[in-house]
Amino acid sequence: MINENVEQQWDVICAELKENSDDSILKEYLGQILPSIHENALVLSVPNRFMRDWLRGKEYDTAICKLFQKNNPDIQRVEVCMQDFFLPPVVSNEKQSEDFKTDNYLKSSNTDIVEVHLNPEMTFENYVVGSSNELAAAAAKGVTQRFESSRNPLFLHSSVGLGKTHLMNAIAWKLKETQPEKKVIYLSAEQFMYQYVRALRSDKSGACIADFRDLFRSADVLMIDDVQFICGKQGTQTEFFHTFNSLIEQGKQIVLSSDSSPLELKGLEDRLKTRMAQGLIVDIYPTTYEMRIGILQSKAEQWGIQVPMDVIEFLAEHITGNVRELEGALKRLGADAQLLNTKITLASAQVALKDVLNLYQKEISIADIQKAVSDYFVVKLSDLKSSRRDRSIARPRQIAMYLAKDLTSKSLPEIGLAFGRDHTTILHAIRLIEDLVKTDATIAEHVTRLKRSFKC
Numbered sequence: 001m002i003n004e005n006v007e008q009q010w011d012v013i014c015a016e017l018k019e020n021s022d023d024s025i026l027k028e029y030l031g032q033i034l035p036s037i038h039e040n041a042l043v044l045s046v047p048n049r050f051m052r053d054w055l056r057g058k059e060y061d062t063a064i065c066k067l068f069q070k071n072n073p074d075i076q077r078v079e080v081c082m083q084d085f086f087l088p089p090v091v092s093n094e095k096q097s098e099d100f101k102t103d104n105y106l107k108s109s110n111t112d113i114v115e116v117h118l119n120p121e122m123t124f125e126n127y128v129v130g131s132s133n134e135l136a137a138a139a140a141k142g143v144t145q146r147f148e149s150s151r152n153p154l155f156l157h158s159s160v161g162l163g164k165t166h167l168m169n170a171i172a173w174k175l176k177e178t179q180p181e182k183k184v185i186y187l188s189a190e191q192f193m194y195q196y197v198r199a200l201r202s203d204k205s206g207a208c209i210a211d212f213r214d215l216f217r218s219a220d221v222l223m224i225d226d227v228q229f230i231c232g233k234q235g236t237q238t239e240f241f242h243t244f245n246s247l248i249e250q251g252k253q254i255v256l257s258s259d260s261s262p263l264e265l266k267g268l269e270d271r272l273k274t275r276m277a278q279g280l281i282v283d284i285y286p287t288t289y290e291m292r293i294g295i296l297q298s299k300a301e302q303w304g305i306q307v308p309m310d311v312i313e314f315l316a317e318h319i320t321g322n323v324r325e326l327e328g329a330l331k332r333l334g335a336d337a338q339l340l341n342t343k344i345t346l347a348s349a350q351v352a353l354k355d356v357l358n359l360y361q362k363e364i365s366i367a368d369i370q371k372a373v374s375d376y377f378v379v380k381l382s383d384l385k386s387s388r389r390d391r392s393i394a395r396p397r398q399i400a401m402y403l404a405k406d407l408t409s410k411s412l413p414e415i416g417l418a419f420g421r422d423h424t425t426i427l428h429a430i431r432l433i434e435d436l437v438k439t440d441a442t443i444a445e446h447v448t449r450l451k452r453s454f455k456c
Contacts, residue, residue: 010035013067026060035068040076042068049188050324052080053160081190118186121302122169128298130291132448133163136282140167143221143253144174151280153244153254157261158284159452161322164257168225171255175221185216186223192216193229193236200235213239217246220253227258227276231267244275254279285448292316292326299327305334311349318357329353364454366404366418372453373400376446385420399443401426402433403450 014030021027033055034045042065046052055061065078129137139154156164172186187195199212216222222243230236247254258265261283262276287295296312299305307330319326336352337344350357374381377396384397397419404415405426412423419426436443 006035006037009068009071013064016067017064023058025054026058029055033064035064037068037072037075040074042072042075042078044078044080046080049165050328053324055080057160081194118172119165119169122166123173124170126298126302127163127166127170128291128294130288130294132285132287132291136163136167136284139280139282140171140255141174143171143255144178147251147253149251149279152248153256153276153279155262155276155279155281156255156257156284157259157281159259159286159322161324162284162286163323164284165225166323168223168255168257171221172223182220183218184221184223185219186225188225189227189229189236189240192224192240193233196236196239213243216243219247221255222247222252223255225257227256227262227268228260228265231265234269237269237272241269241272241275244272248275285445286320286452287323287326289316292320295323295326296330299330300334303331303334305330305337305344307333307344308346310346311344314346314349315353319353364407366408366410366415368454369403369407370400370418372450373397373403376450376453385418387420395443398429398433399446399450401429402447405430407451407454 017030018027029046029051032047032051036043036045044055044061044064046055061078061080065075069075124137124141127137136156139151140156142148142151143154156167158164168186172184175182175184196212199208224240230240244254256262256276261281262268262273265273293312293316296307296315300307300312311333315326315329319329333344333349333352336342336348342348370381370384373379373396374384377392379393379396383393384400386393388394401415401419401421404410404418405412408415410418412426416423416426433443433447437447438444
């Protein structure tokens, strides 16, 4: 529960945000946020993972924190958590100990999968596989079939909304189906931390910490989502480190996911980075146009939404950020059609999703591309426009020309002018990179990563 003072402040803040913001989604979400202040932290409790990630991604959590800090200068940080794992106020040691032992999450048996956290739609059968995620899908299925120390832990990483959580759920569902005797624990790093803190606060005898450790260190498969959440949290990292070592020594499987490779996570202890990198690290790349078509068709069929092909193609072309946004747009069209008792058309989709589509209207310039390629390959910007033909310069230049054609509406002569070349040279570079993307995995990865930097 939130105290009266915080509740009054929240009412004022909500009114201010609604008045000064044109974001209709934010206005809808404000009524579902439960704020609370614990020590020097503002905790925003929300009903689901999507809203949590959305608030963080838009940096509204930071904006809300700044508004609270006007009347609460002792607040130093903001945390966004799901309501199921909201940390309650301290009560008596005896009461806390009982709460900890009977916590819904910590109820376990020899065949335990925490089903409350599994999404029934996130199975291997519903996962659309393409060139950007086929290695991740294969590795995830491999975990459910046989244990191999070379992929322990399996570490999946990607930007938000590209299917990490879907694969984590799919692994858990498959293990439940095929190996029900195994004890599988799946939770987010955020939930791991809150359960650890709850155990620490429960009593002074150490019994609850012992129960906490026994639970996690007796798992056959431990799956932790959003590992980046524990970065900078020393106590939680220490506990996780020892849990990790215990399971590895027992030959148990660990599956982790994050928004970055373990070696790129700032605030993560070096010893944890080393442990996490000792297995198989798999990057999930942004979806291709063809994959987005497949995802929309699959979801439309799954959800019983009648969507014309021209609308599916329109969504796949214009919503390129991540799968979650793509699915959200489709659900929105389906809900509108049902409520208004109308059919989905291209015209109605363009109107209904106007605010979403505006997010993708930022025009990319050739200069933006040249700067990105220069930074990526660590070459001088002047060299990309020079006559130098060294391979270390020529290939990045050709990739920049290819991206200029792919990501902008500029003509070949206009691109040529930007690079100091004629249009035939530009055409040759474009065709060369098109071929290499299909045959050379390294070039394909370079192009994919550069496109990702533009959220394409």
